[in-house]
Amino acid sequence: MERQSKPLLLTDEEMRKFITEGFLILKTDFSKGFHEKLNDQLLNVYEEExxxxxxxxPRVTELQRVFEHPVITGALTSVLGPDYMLHAHRHGHYNASEVAGEWHKDSYWGYNRMRNHHPWWAMIMYFPQDTPAELGPTGILPGTQNYDSRVFExxxxxxxxxxxxxxxxFALIHYDIWHRATPNTLGNPRFMLKFEFMRTQAPTKxxxxxxxxxxKLPESTSPxxxxxxxxxEETWNWLTGKIGSMSEKATNDSxxxxxxxxxxxxxxEPVALNAAYELACCGKYGVQNLLSALHHEKANVSRLAAYGLSIAGKDAIPGLIIALNSSRTSTVIRAIFALSEHRHLAAEAVPALTQLVEHPSVIIRRSVTEALGMIATPANEIVAGLTKCLQDPDAQTRFMAGLSLARIGAPADSAVPQLEVALQDENRYVRAHAAEALRxxxxxxxxxxxxTFLFNSRWCPTTTPANTFYP
Structure with missing residues (x-):
């Protein structure tokens, strides 16, 4: 059959399930022969290299067709917007073990950051062979994308x-969901091909x-x-382009x-998390109490208060700017995070934030680098700050600067000379993110x-140790 090129977008019901459960199981319609060829390529590469x-x-060229499939492009467009980025980090997981993997959330390549409840990032886990439960597919815990702790035994x-x-x-999953490899009791080769994707633009519709x-709630959900x-509801509203939508539900009931x-x-954590979001719906009085909780001695209380403040709307901005002066590093990081989620509403915070790009704390510098790309305005001031971040001694700050400049797009043209320098960086992700920013x-x-960079570093997908030059 002739393949459709137009993305097959998700329905309202599928989006509701993704918001509540943090994942969707979907399927492409490639032929059996396509997947046989794909698996042969994978086995050959893994055995020889x-x-x-x-x-x-580039080593398994058939995979490119997978990510052009309208079911996959439609799912990613629906969750991450039409300008989503395929991230440079990708991994082919091979599992033939009867031992289950550990429950985990994926890291941001060593980057220690606050995890975001909004879907700024997602992953595709693609299974190129028939994968019954006995072959050890990925196990997912529905709804746990919003929990920092393991709330399960x-x-x-x-x-x-x-x-x-x-x-x-394939499983389309929120980047921060808890998951693991389940036991492969058959012992046959099982591949799972993991690719990461980033939203480059905040949703406007x-x-x-x-x-x-x-x-409204989905018609059916997993436990x-x-x-x-x-x-x-706030996540649904955010995906439709609204900021601080829940502040409209303000109550002053003491x-x-x-x-x-x-x-x-x-x-x-689920109880405390609900409280943070519900306090954000309580107008100025709720904001005042969340700002006080941001300075709480208990780390989890402070962290969850930041989530509440991140959706509280413009009333939270002045207090969050004041919190940037806290002597406690974790409080500053959480204030930066909450400001970033307000995007252009937090433009008044930019002068204070750009002062932090040279802060002694590397964790603060990493956090503010990401936040500047999400706030995005005023562009000249932000791009100047991010250009400094490209020169930071910390590699993670440098590679986050590239991603932030990618989010800003054409208004970041003045950063191009420093991005050219970054293309020669010793860190692979600094180089990759600089290239994405230029794109x-x-x-x-x-x-x-x-x-020029791509021509100089071009890859030959058929050159391997066993096939060096010919044919």
Missing amino acids: GNPGNNLL ADELDQEVKACGEAGT PSWNNAESEW LFAQHEVMW NFIENKLNALEDDY YIGTEQANKALI
Whole structure:
């Protein structure tokens, strides 16, 4: 059949399930022969060369067709917007072990950052062979993308969903969800090809097949650890382009607020998380209490207060700017995070934020580098700050500067000379992100620098130790 090129966008119901559960299991319709050829390529590369790591795409060329499939482009467009980025880090997981993997959230390549409840990042886990439960597919815990802690015990796995299916099945997952490799009791080779994707633009309107404007619960869900109605509704609103939407639900009921402040200190994270979001709906009085909680001696209380403040709207901005002067590094990082989620509404914070690009704390410098790209305005001041970040001694600050400049796009043209320097950086992700920044800037100067770099570093996908020159 003739392949469709137009993305097959997700429905409202699928988006509701992604928001609540943090994943979707979908399937491409490639032929059996396509996947047989893909698996032959994978086995050959792994046997002769080992894991190709970030060179997975050029070494297994059939994979490029997978990421052009309208089911995959449609799912990614729906969740991350039409200008999403395929990140330079990719990995082919090979599993033939009867031992289950450890539950984990993926790291940001060593980058220690606050995890975001909004879907700025997502992953595709693609299974190129028939993958029954016995072959050890990825196990996913629905709804746990918003939990920093493991709220489950090892023997309480009734909620686990396995990404089983025929060849061509894939899991689209929120980057921060808890997952693991399940036991492969058959012992046959099982590949799972993992690719990461980043949203480059904050949403301004729905990017899926949207028919209903108001949030409602999905018709059916997997078992969840808790209900998070306010957080889910706010995420839906955010994906439609709204900022601080829940502040419209303001209440000044002092008893309600007192109860939520007590719940914010609950040891069970889902309860405390709900309290943070509900306090954000309590207008100026709720904001004042969340700002106080941001300075709380308990790290989890402070962290969850930052999530509440990140959706609280413009009333939170002045207090968050003041918090940038805190003597406690973690408080400053959380204030930076909350400001970044307000995007252009936090433009007044930019002078204070740009002063932090030379802060002694490397963690603060990394955090502010990301935040500047999300706030994005005023562009001249932000681009000047990010150009300094490209020269930071810390590699993680430098590579986050590239991603932030990619988010800004054409207005970041003045950073092109320093991005050219970054193309020669010793760190692979600094180089990759600099190239992406040039691509998204897209001016004549940027394109010339990018094309020169790509020609000089071009890859031959058929050159291997066993096939050096001919044919």
